[in-house]
Amino acid sequence: MRNIKPSLLYIGKIKTLKVFLAFSLLPQILVVKILSQYPEKVEFYFSQKIFPILFNFNHFFLKHIPLSLGDCLYLILGFYLCYSIVNFIFKYRKLSLKSLINLGITASLIFLIFQLNWGLNYHRVPLTKKLNAQKQYSDSLLIDLTSRFVLLSNKLHNQLSESDTTAIVIPYSKKKIVEKVHDNYSDLWESSIKIPKAKGSIFSLPLSYMGYAGYLNPFTLEAQVNMRMPKLNLPVTIAHEMAHQLGYAAENEANFIALVNTLKNKDPFLKYAAALFALRHCYSDLNKRNPDQAKQLIQELNAGIFKNLRENQIFWEQYKNPLEPLFKSSYDNYLKLNGQESGIKSYNQTVALLVVFYNENEFEFLN
Numbered sequence: 211m212r213n214i215k216p217s218l219l220y221i222g223k224i225k226t227l228k229v230f231l232a233f234s235l236l237p238q239i240l241v242v243k244i245l246s247q248y249p250e251k252v253e254f255y256f257s258q259k260i261f262p263i264l265f266n267f268n269h270f271f272l273k274h275i276p277l278s279l280g281d282c283l284y285l286i287l288g289f290y291l292c293y294s295i296v297n298f299i300f301k302y303r304k305l306s307l308k309s310l311i312n313l314g315i316t317a318s319l320i321f322l323i324f325q326l327n328w329g330l331n332y333h334r335v336p337l338t339k340k341l342n343a344q345k346q347y348s349d350s351l352l353i354d355l356t357s358r359f360v361l362l363s364n365k366l367h368n369q370l371s372e373s374d375t376t377a378i379v380i381p382y383s384k385k386k387i388v389e390k391v392h393d394n395y396s397d398l399w400e401s402s403i404k405i406p407k408a409k410g411s412i413f414s415l416p417l418s419y420m421g422y423a424g425y426l427n428p429f430t431l432e433a434q435v436n437m438r439m440p441k442l443n444l445p446v447t448i449a450h451e452m453a454h455q456l457g458y459a460a461e462n463e464a465n466f467i468a469l470v471n472t473l474k475n476k477d478p479f480l481k482y483a484a485a486l487f488a489l490r491h492c493y494s495d496l497n498k499r500n501p502d503q504a505k506q507l508i509q510e511l512n513a514g515i516f517k518n519l520r521e522n523q524i525f526w527e528q529y530k531n532p533l534e535p536l537f538k539s540s541y542d543n544y545l546k547l548n549g550q551e552s553g554i555k556s557y558n559q560t561v562a563l564l565v566v567f568y569n570e571n572e573f574e575f576l577n
Contacts, residue, residue, distance in 0.1 A: 226371040232314030238321055246333040246549050250382050253334040256512065257457045262402045264327060265455065268431050272408035278434050280427025281412045289555040302457065316511050328428035331459040337466065343566040349499055351565050353507070356492040358568070363489055367512045377517035380441040380479045384410070385440060387480070393447045394475045397456050398467060405455050408448045410437040413535040418529040420537040423447040440521050445483040453506075460550060462559035469560065486518060495561045 245252055274278060337343070370378050380387065392407045410422065411417060411434035424435040424447050433445065433451035449468035458464050472484035497504040 228311055228315060231318055232311045235318040235321055242325055249333055249335045252330055257334040258328045261331060261457050265403050265431055269406050272430060272432060278409040278411060278432050280430040280432040281434060283429060324428050329548060331457045337463045337563060341563060343562045343567050345562055347562060347565045352496050353503055355565055355568055356496050356507055359485055359489040359492055360507050363485045363515055364512050366478055366517055367486055369478055370482060371514055372510035374514055376483055376514045384437055384441060384444060387444050388448055390477055390480060391445050395452055395471055398470060401456055403456055405452050408433040408435050408451050410435055414438045419531055421534045424451045426451055431455060440525050442483045442518055443522060445480040446487045465560040466563040491560050
């Protein structure tokens with residue numbers, strides 16, 4: 211039986227397909243840009259319909275694996291990238307047309323998977339619009355909210371400590387904290403997503419030097435947490451990454467959902483951690499507007515609370531390095547490229563959502 215070789219026409223079609231894939235990145239970017247102009251449709255069709263199905267299917271296979279496959283994926287990609295660079299330097303020394311086409315195909319496929327798996331959530335209807343939250347709110351509302359968190363922080367500190375000068379230590383293991391946050395977590399808008407537990411990142415040390423508390427892997431949709439952080443940092447960080455898993459891509463929205471969930475947690479230690487997190491954000495905002503009022507309110511805190519706040523500061527200070535601003539700048543650009551105009555500053559816009567939520571619900575969970 212004679213061998214049948216591929217026809218020249220077939221080979222030509224394969225090459226045409228590769229060229230098409232290599233140059234498909236620009237049309238993809240254009241499509242995403244157009245979709246970003248229709249957040250209601252992205253919200254309804256992708257965030258509420260398609261994304262939950264993709265997420266639940268994905269985590270049907272991954273949720274029982276304790277190790278983060280997302281971390282492993284990045285590790286493999288890192289080694290492959292280093293190998294490719296070294297191989298290029300010592301072997302090829304210049305880019306061929308074939309190499310450029312393969313590079314274009316890789317970039318196009320990564321972008322496509324990223325958008326279909328997660329990235330389109332950046333263009334859904336913002337929570338600020340759903341809650342009718344305004345970026346600008348009165349000083350009186352901010353002062354009232356900050357005062358509430360001062361009172362709540364003192365109340366919980368007094369409940370958990372015999373002395374107002376003693377720092378609070380969460381008595382649970384970090385693994386137990388993950389379980390407690392997960393078991394009491396709820397989506398405020400009742401999506402059909404079944405969130406698995408967050409996972410400790412094998413990159414916790416690098417994340418510390420980069421200044422990151424955790425991250426969501428957009429390809430495996432696993433929530434990774436920096437487990438080197440002080441325990442008081444963990445509850446809201448875990449809840450924050452879980453909020454991303456619900457499809458809330460904006461950082462201020464993830465912070466807000468994390469805070470509401472953790473403040474509603476029945477465990478007083480976790481609630482205390484959330485109160486301090488919210489207090490830091492409110493104080494920072496108030497200090498920019500009215501430093502004297504901010505200073506007056508913060509002086510009402512128990513001395514032990516200052517020790518807890520100092521623990522957080524000391525942890526991040528020990529990992530400061532010249533490259534940290536570069537990592538932060540890279541993430542800032544990433545957020546802006548995905549439609550988050552404020553970039554990394556969006557983390558600090560949580561207070562606007564808290565203010566409107568406070569007005570509508572009277573913060574019954576702060577009592």
